[in-house]
Amino acid sequence: xxxxxxxxxxxxxxxAAPFLMLDDxxxxxxxxxxxxxxxxLSGARVRTVAxxxxxxxxxxxxxxxxxxxxxxxxxxxxxxxxxxxxxxASMRVALGPDAVGSPRLVAxxxxxxxxxxTGRLATLGVxxxxxxxxxxxxxxxxxxxxxxSLVFGxxxxxxxxxxxxxxxxxxxxxxxxxxxxxxxxxEAAVEARLIATALAPPVDLGGGQSRPVxxxxxxxWRLAAGLALALLLSxxxxxxxxxxxxxxxxxxxNAAAAERARALFPDMAADADPLDEAQRRLALTPPPGGVAVxxxxxxxxxxxxxxxxxxxxxxxxxAGVRATVSYAAFQDLQAIREAIExxxxxxVEEATLEEGNRIASDILVGAKA
Numbered sequence: 001x002x003x004x005x006x007x008x009x010x011x012x013x014x015x016a017a018p019f020l021m022l023d024d025x026x027x028x029x030x031x032x033x034x035x036x037x038x039x040x041l042s043g044a045r046v047r048t049v050a051x052x053x054x055x056x057x058x059x060x061x062x063x064x065x066x067x068x069x070x071x072x073x074x075x076x077x078x079x080x081x082x083x084x085x086x087x088x089a090s091m092r093v094a095l096g097p098d099a100v101g102s103p104r105l106v107a108x109x110x111x112x113x114x115x116x117x118t119g120r121l122a123t124l125g126v127x128x129x130x131x132x133x134x135x136x137x138x139x140x141x142x143x144x145x146x147x148x149s150l151v152f153g154x155x156x157x158x159x160x161x162x163x164x165x166x167x168x169x170x171x172x173x174x175x176x177x178x179x180x181x182x183x184x185x186x187e188a189a190v191e192a193r194l195i196a197t198a199l200a201p202p203v204d205l206g207g208g209q210s211r212p213v214x215x216x217x218x219x220x221w222r223l224a225a226g227l228a229l230a231l232l233l234s235x236x237x238x239x240x241x242x243x244x245x246x247x248x249x250x251x252x253x254n255a256a257a258a259e260r261a262r263a264l265f266p267d268m269a270a271d272a273d274p275l276d277e278a279q280r281r282l283a284l285t286p287p288p289g290g291v292a293v294x295x296x297x298x299x300x301x302x303x304x305x306x307x308x309x310x311x312x313x314x315x316x317x318x319a320g321v322r323a324t325v326s327y328a329a330f331q332d333l334q335a336i337r338e339a340i341e342x343x344x345x346x347x348v349e350e351a352t353l354e355e356g357n358r359i360a361s362d363i364l365v366g367a368k369a
Contacts, residue, residue: 003046006198007034007126009117011053011153017124021046026195039125048126049198052205054135054166055155056113058083061103061162069095076106084108096203103162107133107203114205131205135164137197138184147176150184150193291315294345294365298323301339305332311360320345320366326358333361340365 006020016038021030034040062079064072073093084091092114096105114131121129138148138159147160155166158175167175184190295313298321302308311324327333333349340347351362 003029004198005040005046005048005126006194007048007050007121007124007129008152008194009050009052009120011055011155013120020191020194020198022195022198026199028191028195034124034126036123039123048129049201050117050121050126050129050131051134051137051152051194051197052117052131053152053155054133054157054164056109057133057135057166057205058108059133059135059164060106060108062106063103064095064106072104076104077108080106080108092205092207094203094205094207105136105203107136107205109133109205118206129206130201132197132201132203133164133166133205135159135166136202137193139193139196140164141182145179147179147181148184149181150190291321294321297340297343297345298325298365300343301336304339305335308332308336320364322362322364324360324362326355326360328358330359333359336363341368344368 002024004022006022008018010017016033016035018033019031020028023029032038058080060080060083062076064075064079067075072095076095077091077093080091080093090111091108092111094107094109096107098104117131118129121127134150134152134155135157136159137152138150138157140159140161140163141148142161144161147158147163149159149172150157151169152166154168156169156172157166158164158172158181160179163175165175172181184193295315298313299310302310302325305327308325308327311326313324314322325333325336327336333352337347337349345365346368348364348366349361350364353360
């Protein structure tokens with residue numbers, strides 16, 4: 001039968017550490033306190049879970065990219081960099097169980113603080129313990145508008161959906177922000193949560209990771225940033241590949257559409273964009289009364305402008321009347337336009353060219369849009 005020792009590491013370094021010895025089913029086999037004067041006695045090997053002060057630990061739930069554990073820890077460290085009060089190079093990151101499709105539990109602690117805890121445990125005779133912040137001991141309520149709290153010495157652990165933090169008692173209402181706080185205050189309930197945490201630790205701040213060598217913190221942080229950046233970019237690389245594939249398919253479709261457009265409108269200018277020109281022509285509405293009415297309106301407009309002449313005219317049953325008109329001054333074209341629009345049609349200027357003392361414009365007379 002394997003055994004689990006639960007050690008509650010107090011915030012006060014000089015205080016004794018309460019412990020429970022548990023069997024596989026969570027039954028308490030032994031209770032007591034560990035101290036420098038009364039450390040763990042050598043004997044049967046047991047698994048140890050130590051509850052450490054959560055006030056020193058930053059806990060978040062993050063969506064991390066797929067990858068190896070070291071890559072995910074690097075990505076988590078990069079994501080937490082704005083929330084850290086110290087140099088990220090000095091932080092240790094631990095991950096909770098992988099939750100497919102859900103944000104993953106991430107806990108970060110200063111490496112110096114972690115060394116202090118492991119050192120204190122060593123003086124108590126405890127080596128290789130799983131370290132869990134006390135803010136993860138309360139269970140999270142299913143309701144988003146509720147929180148659970150549990151007192152650990154001078155601090156209160158507060159747990160909710162996507163929230164785990166240990167704060168001073170007077171800050172609990174601030175953290176709650178109107179949510180109902182359910183305290184876990186009975187001795188039996190507190191012990192039940194401690195036992196549940198010992199049997200299934202949500203995270204291990206120690207994690208069996210080797211400690212960084214002194215002086216290499218910045219190097220480690222640069223490596224973490226590089227790995228995180230690579231992980232963050234990897235979805236972009238996949239998206240870019242998909243975009244290139246889509247662009248190639250779109251290019252093939254555009255080329256086919258351009259060929260059909262030129263076949264549909266063979267009089268299209270050679271340098272015209274076939275898709276834009278086809279779209280413009282298909283959007284045109286035949287003029288009211290047909291091209292005969294449009295031509296008649298154009299003739300009347302030209303008669304009203306001294307010196308205006310009709311150089312050419314082409315009737316298009318769909319688009320309307322295409323014409324080349326010449327006149328003496330630029331304001332004459334505006335007068336022609338106003339005369340045409342006054343009769344319920346529209347005029348589109350397609351090209352204009354100055355020739356000596358005359359100006360020539362290609363225009364299209366059709367229905368108003």
